[in-house]
Amino acid sequence: MQRGRTPGAKDSRARSETLSGMKETADPHGAQLRARAVIDLAAVRANVRTLRERAPRAALMAVVKADGYGHGAAPCARAAVEAGATWLGAATPQEALALREPGSGVPADVRVMCWLWTPGGPWREAVKADIDVSVSGFWALDEVVAAARAAGRPARVQLKADTGLGRGGCQPADWAELVAGALRAEAEGLLKVTGLWSHFACADEPGHPSIAAQLLTFREMVAYAEAQGVEPEVRHIANSPATLTLPESHFDLVRPGIAMYGVSPSPEIGTPMELGLRPAMTLTASLALVKNVPGGHGVSYGHHYVTAGATTLGLVPLGYADGIPRHASGGGPVLVEGKWRTVAGRVAMDQFVVDLGGDEPGEGAEAVLFGPGDRGEPTAEDWAQASGTIAYEIVTRIGSRVPRLYVNGEQSG
């Protein structure tokens, strides 16, 4: 396996070394597998560096919720930290606590934050594990204060403002009361307000009027809290699209998720290559069967595809149980022996079929569903288009039945 070089987005020599490194590492472990998702950790590191360059004055929180958007939370968290992330973001407290397990390999001085709490959640464990917890409402403030009392140490609390997303966060009308409650608890030594933060609704649509409106509201809500005496370490609102397109949203910290995995937040913002990003996940399967069929043969459940003439069919052993969208039936692209093929008929639970048009690759031949695209393979964005969804959903849904293989795990400069 190649070490010694980091693939730069613009460095084709480094890139081909990564690919050969990928082959050498993946084949001994992966070729016999039904399918595999190869995760290029050098790409994650390079993406995090690129994002840091886009927000040079802000700290970077690598968002590794949902098992690192399907890429594996702990390995991607480690790679992000190696590339300069000083915070990790999770949705649930369980995800955050897992990052504090010694087995995760995440250094103990890295800050971890989580934001999706429900009543009765593991507040005390989170306080003991030095996790920054988000509070949007009064019930959560009450529970975190009780947990801090029980734990005998102050909680790190980040107050979340609903600046217009209309999802989590505290409405402006309730902000004064939440801030006052937090300051009372802070005066008692039960918590420290470490952050003031919010989240965008439409940052992936540059120029959308809600963006400027949310920024204005955020500034007002931050200014109010600070005037009351809150001294946050960090103020933050920028997700991937805002990190990439909206410098005035960077404040003290940016929170990119999808972009650190090399996937563009939206085709409107640009392709990964245009953004200097490299997709980290390559999903491949080994053809389980290749066979000749006559013309007029129905294919897969419901016979929604019928062969136009005598042809060959290839059986791809991945299905909706593995996260292949059933909505990609008849449309999902697959690279087999250098040619794009399309899902023929329905995606089933465990398998789907491609029409190979008379070609006869051997059983076990590689079918590439998506990857960075530089071998001519489709990308997660192509699957998103074919399925009527976003690339976030494509990578995040890849199921636990698909083994993740990590390449370029050693940091190389």
Ligand SMILES: *Cc1c(COP(=O)(O)O)cnc(C)c1O
């Ligand atoms: C998921 C999430 C992010 C990251 O969003 P991307 O669009 O993937 O960059 C940032 N902040 C919060 C609160 C999130 O839930």
